[in-house]
Every structure is written in structure tokens, then in C-alpha cells.
Amino acid sequence: xxxxxxxxxxxxxxxxxxxxxxxxxxxxxxxxxxxxxxxxxxxxxxxxxxxxxxxxxxxxxxxxxxxxxxxxxxxxxxxxxxxxxxxxxxxxxxxxxxxxxxxxxxxxxxxxxxxxxxxxxxxxxxxxxxxxxxxxxxxxxxxxxxxxx
Amino acid sequence: xxxxxxxxxxxxxxxxxxxxxxxxxxxxxxxxxxxxxxxxxxxxxxxxxxxxxxxxxxxxxxxxxxxxxxxxxxxxxxxxxxxxxxxxxxxxxxxxxxxxxxxxxxxxxxxxxxxxxxxxxxxxxxxxxxxxxxxxxxxxxxxxxxxxx
DNA sequence: GCCATGTAAATGCAACTGCATCTATTTGGA
DNA sequence: TCCAAATAGATGCAGTTGCATTTACATGGC
Numbered sequence: 090x091x092x093x094x095x096x097x098x099x100x101x102x103x104x105x106x107x108x109x110x111x112x113x114x115x116x117x118x119x120x121x122x123x124x125x126x127x128x129x130x131x132x133x134x135x136x137x138x139x140x141x142x143x144x145x146x147x148x149x150x151x152x153x154x155x156x157x158x159x160x161x162x163x164x165x166x167x168x169x170x171x172x173x174x175x176x177x178x179x180x181x182x183x184x185x186x187x188x189x190x191x192x193x194x195x196x197x198x199x200x201x202x203x204x205x206x207x208x209x210x211x212x213x214x215x216x217x218x219x220x221x222x223x224x225x226x227x228x229x230x231x232x233x234x235x236x237x238x
Numbered sequence: 239x240x241x242x243x244x245x246x247x248x249x250x251x252x253x254x255x256x257x258x259x260x261x262x263x264x265x266x267x268x269x270x271x272x273x274x275x276x277x278x279x280x281x282x283x284x285x286x287x288x289x290x291x292x293x294x295x296x297x298x299x300x301x302x303x304x305x306x307x308x309x310x311x312x313x314x315x316x317x318x319x320x321x322x323x324x325x326x327x328x329x330x331x332x333x334x335x336x337x338x339x340x341x342x343x344x345x346x347x348x349x350x351x352x353x354x355x356x357x358x359x360x361x362x363x364x365x366x367x368x369x370x371x372x373x374x375x376x377x378x379x380x381x382x383x384x385x386x387x
Numbered sequence: 388g389c390c391a392t393g394t395a396a397a398t399g400c401a402a403c404t405g406c407a408t409c410t411a412t413t414t415g416g417a
Numbered sequence: 418t419c420c421a422a423a424t425a426g427a428t429g430c431a432g433t434t435g436c437a438t439t440t441a442c443a444t445g446g447c
Binding site: 162184 | 424426427
């Protein structure tokens with residue numbers, strides 16, 4: 090059995106810690122402002138991008154890389170909070186169309202400065218633009234091409 | 239409100255995806271072999287390092303960067319699986335000493351090749367040693383010095 | 388010695404995730 | 418047409434996490 094280079098283990102550790110720290114930072118900022126979780130942001134943004142046409146949950150799950158049940162339940166919560174509407178689609182009795190409400194749009198907008206601020210503080214202020222580009226390049230080497238939704 | 243550089247957002251996204259992909263890879267490997275979660279590995283390793291003296295839960299929580307209740311419950315599960323012993327300490331009636339059992343040692347040992355193999359496949363085989371070093375350097379810039387346990 | 392304060396650890400409750408399964412509907416063939 | 422297989426989405430259940438609180442013990446000042 091091959092033993093990994095200590096640098097490999099360290100990379101995994103620092104990668105994990107970094108992403109953990111960033112996530113915590115963003116989430117605690119949102120929570121401190123009484124705003125929903127980060128996962129809601131991505132969903133709201135995708136739904137907002139879909140515009141008046143709305144989006145089907147199965148499309149959403151592909152874009153958010155969430156499991157089907159995760160999407161279903163996330164939509165439950167977001168709908169319960171009044172941020173989206175879900176209505177049946179006539180062309181397919183199994184499906185539904187999700188659309189953002191005004192409140193949903195407002196919520197997403199309110200989340201953005203907090204989210205962005207955290208990223209600036211936690212990333213942008215700590216690393217130079219060229220290093221940032223290099224970091225991106227290296228991370229993309231590690232993460233294989235997403236397996237085509 | 240300052241707007242973050244798109245590269246910053248992309249770095250956050252790739253960082254998150256990379257760490258998610260690695261975590262999933264390691265976890266699914268362990269699960270496929272009928273082994274416990276990765277979080278158990280770290281705990282078992284720390285406890286093993288403590289040797290015959292054992293370790294106090296509050297020390298463990300500092301080393302693992304876990305919340306107090308998380309540590310308490312992790313130890314519950316690990317103890318229920320027979321991988322550790324917990325006994326009261328005489329010098330401090332509030333505390334306990336955690337020690338690894340033989341079974342705990344065996345389990346940790348069994349986990350390592352799977353864990354290591356996943357790291358080799360997912361990281362080491364995809365990036366050169368010098369790039370790995372650079373990745374480490376960049377990640378350490380982003381993650382601030384841990385706030386001294 | 389007594390009490391306020393602090394520290395170690397556990398726990399009730401709500402939220403969330405994973406897994407498997409279920410229901411409803413559509414689709415593609417024989 | 419009819420039925421097996423596929424697809425969209427929901428859901429029961431167990432496990433896990435976060436938060437707040439609780440229990441138990443220790444310590445320092447008076």
C-alpha cells in the first residue's frame with residue numbers, strides 16, 4: 090500500500106480547514122443579520138436567474154449539485170418562508186414550476202452584501218489577485234470536471 | 239458597499255467544491271469498506287497519540303476544533319462502538335479520561351489505507367509536488383492562525 | 388466555611404442530511 | 418391499447434448538528 094506524501098495530507102487538512110473557516114465566517118455573518126443560510130442564497134439566485142419562466146426542481150438540483158431529496162426539502166423551507174411559489178405545470182402532471190416572490194428577491198438582495206463582505210474580508214484582503222488566480226488554477230486541477238448533469 | 243472581485247467568488251466556489259469532492263470521496267470509500275466516518279478517524283488518532291495516559295474530552299475538543307457538545311456526542315458514539323473507554327478521573331470529579339481500546343486501535347489502522355488511498359487518488363495523482371506546496375502556501379494565507387486553543 | 392463564579396461534560400429540542408422507498412405521472416414499445 | 422420502465426417529486430426514519438440549558442464539580446475571595 091502506497092503511503093501519501095505528508096504534503097498531500099497537509100493539503101487536504103488546510104483545504105478542509107480553509108473551506109470550513111470560510112463557510113463559518115459567511116454563515117455567522119448571515120445569522121448575525123437574521124438572514125437565512127447560505128444554501129438558500131444559491132437557490133434563490135438560481136431561481137431568480139430563471140426569471141418569469143421559473144425553474145423546475147429537477148433543473149435546480151442539477152445546477153445546485155444537490156440530491157433530489159435535498160432540493161425538495163430546501164424548496165419546502167424556502168416556500169414556507171414565502172420566498173418562492175410552487176405551482177403545478179400543465180404539460181407535465183408530475184412537475185412543478187418554482188418562481189421567486191418579491192420577498193424572495195428582497196431576501197436575496199439583503200444577503201448579498203453580507204455574503205460579499207465576508208468573502209472580501211476572508212479571502213480578498215488576505216491574498217493578492219495573482220495568487221488568487223493561481224489558487225483557482227490549482228483547485229481546478231484537483232476537482233475533476235463535474236460529471237455533466 | 240464594496241463588490242468582490244469575481245475571482246474571489248470563484249475561489250470560494252472552487253474551494254468549497256474541492257473540499258466537498260474530497261470529503262465525499264474519502265467518506266464514500268470508508269463507507270464502502272464498512273468503516274466509520276472520517277470524523278472518527280481524527281478522534282481515534284488523537285486519542286491514540288495520547289497513549290496510556292489517555293486524554294480529557296476538553297483537550298480533545300481543542301485539538302479537533304469541535305464544539306463541546308459535538309465532542310461529547312462523538313465520544314458517545316465511539317464509546318458505544320467499543321473503540322474507547324471513558325473513566326472518571328479522581329483528581330477532578332467533573333472530568334473523565336478517554337483511552338483507546340484494542341478494537342479502537344484496529345479500527346483506526348483499518349481506516350488509514352482507505353483514507354490514504356483516497357487522498358492519493360484525489361490529490362496526489364492530480365497535482366505535482368511543487369504545485370502541492372504552492373497550494374498549501376496559498377491556503378495558509380487564507381486561513382488565519384488558529385486562535386490558540 | 389460560604390457563596391459567586393468558572394469549568395467539564397451531558398442533554399432536550401429543533402433543524403437538517405442521508406437513505407430508501409413511495410406516489411404519481413409520463414413514455415416507449417409490443 | 419396496454420404495460421413495463423423511466424422520471425418528478427415527496428416522505429418516513431435514523432443519524433447528526435446547532436443552540437441553549439442543565440448538572441456536577443472546582444476555585445477564589447470574603
